[in-house]
Amino acid sequence: MAPDRNTIDAFVKLGKYLTDFCDKCYSNDPEVDQNLKEIVARAGHHNGWFTEDNVLFSLQQWGELLTEQYIKDWLGNYSFQTENEPKTVGIVMAGNIPLVGFHDFLCVLLSGNKVLAKLSSNDKVLLPYLSNFLIEREPSLADKIEFVDGKLENFDAVIATGSNNTGRYFEYYFGKKPNIIRKNRNSVAVLTGNENKEELTALGEDIFRYYGLGCRNVSKIYVPNDYDFDGLFNAFFQYRDIINQHKYANNYDYNKAVYLMSEFKILDNGFLILKQDESLTSPISALFYSYYDDESTLRKKLQEIEEHIQCVVSSEAKENDVNFGDTQKPSLNDYADGIDTMEFLLKL
The missing domain is CATH 3.40.605.10 (Aldehyde Dehydrogenase; Chain A, domain 1)
Incomplete structure (x- = not known):
């Protein structure tokens, strides 16, 4: 064989x-x-x-x-x-x-x-x-x-x-x-607040590519307390034309209406809705976020739920982390769910 x-x-x-x-x-x-x-x-x-x-x-x-x-x-x-x-x-x-x-x-x-x-x-x-x-x-x-x-x-x-x-x-x-x-799996990003505009723009690729439909798309970000979202929105501005895709726009209009009627507090830039939510799975056109106090504590939490996470994105280049902008560029040995498909097949 x-x-x-x-x-x-x-x-x-x-x-x-x-x-x-x-x-x-x-x-x-x-x-x-x-x-x-x-x-x-x-x-x-x-x-x-x-x-x-x-x-x-x-x-x-x-x-x-x-x-x-x-x-x-x-x-x-x-x-x-x-x-x-x-x-x-x-x-x-x-x-x-x-x-x-x-x-x-x-x-x-x-x-x-x-x-x-x-x-x-x-x-x-x-x-x-x-x-x-x-x-x-x-x-x-x-x-x-x-x-x-x-x-x-x-x-x-x-x-x-x-x-x-x-x-x-x-x-x-x-x-x-x-x-x-x-x-189901989702991908998350860990932000420190020290990212430059280039890194945040690359993060937009991880969020918006394929309209966020892939398990390697970032659907949730973790940010430090008192994080300023202005820099994030400014970096994402180049993706604004995504709202011209009618299926995406329909999801955006629907989710925004649901959140507003439910009186949820949201941040909105006209093509992406940010909502504070503990869930890893955000709907199309929305990005969930959670605050953290200490990154090492957060990392332990992510390890505990790793069976639900496909990729962790960060600028720290820590072991197994993915660089901003690279989630939809996996190599041949990047296996879904961390299960080595080739090894499985060779043992049949």
Whole structure:
């Protein structure tokens, strides 16, 4: 079950294809691949959150990761056993952000196993197109990739991603097979009050990219007592055009009305609502915040609830923290929920 050289080559070619495509899109090059451009448009028609900008961002991130060197360095951390028979791994994919299930898809194929994927109805266009690209470069992958519309059957293991509610269903349905079941997670930022405008502007990317729909999006910030929010709002001003997206604007109008009618105290800049709230999960267009007295005490609290947190963002560059602006730029060895997917697959 060693990684197949031809499969690696196919993914490297895909990476170059995506990088070239995004470069040409951003430069308005008339030679841009019209087939993929049409797929990007179709993805947006199927799901209003999948704007061209956000889909291109996702494709660009994967283009940068799928290089010979990155893949070699990543796989070099694992021991592959050649005598193992390939297993069929069911993947139940989420559809909150473009290609959110691609990392699982990549892991299964590079671990030498077969993909049996159930796509989210919100993201049914992009991955089949990229799969066809891979199969054209490496025809043997045709027997290793299958998409299903109904329920998953005839699989040896499963990776399922969903909400806390669907997670309970997954545990009931898939519990007898080797599995990774992912539930709701959120990302948080720890601010000290000493951040400069550049850092706070980068934090805006962690909040607003994909409209905050990803588990790696910051939905909650922790600030010291007497924190001045003016600098934060000033840094976020460059993201003001987000309110022009009608789905986001509808959420903003609704949440603002609910908070005002409930007489909650909020801070509002016309496109983002800040509300003091202990919850980690803020609705679209809102960002929750909590005050803290002592950062070391706060860090202990975050450790106690780490099973609910995907990323902690800060300027301190502490161990396992993510730098401002980098939450939606994970590396190949950044695994969702902190569970090493590749290690799981290699032990099947």
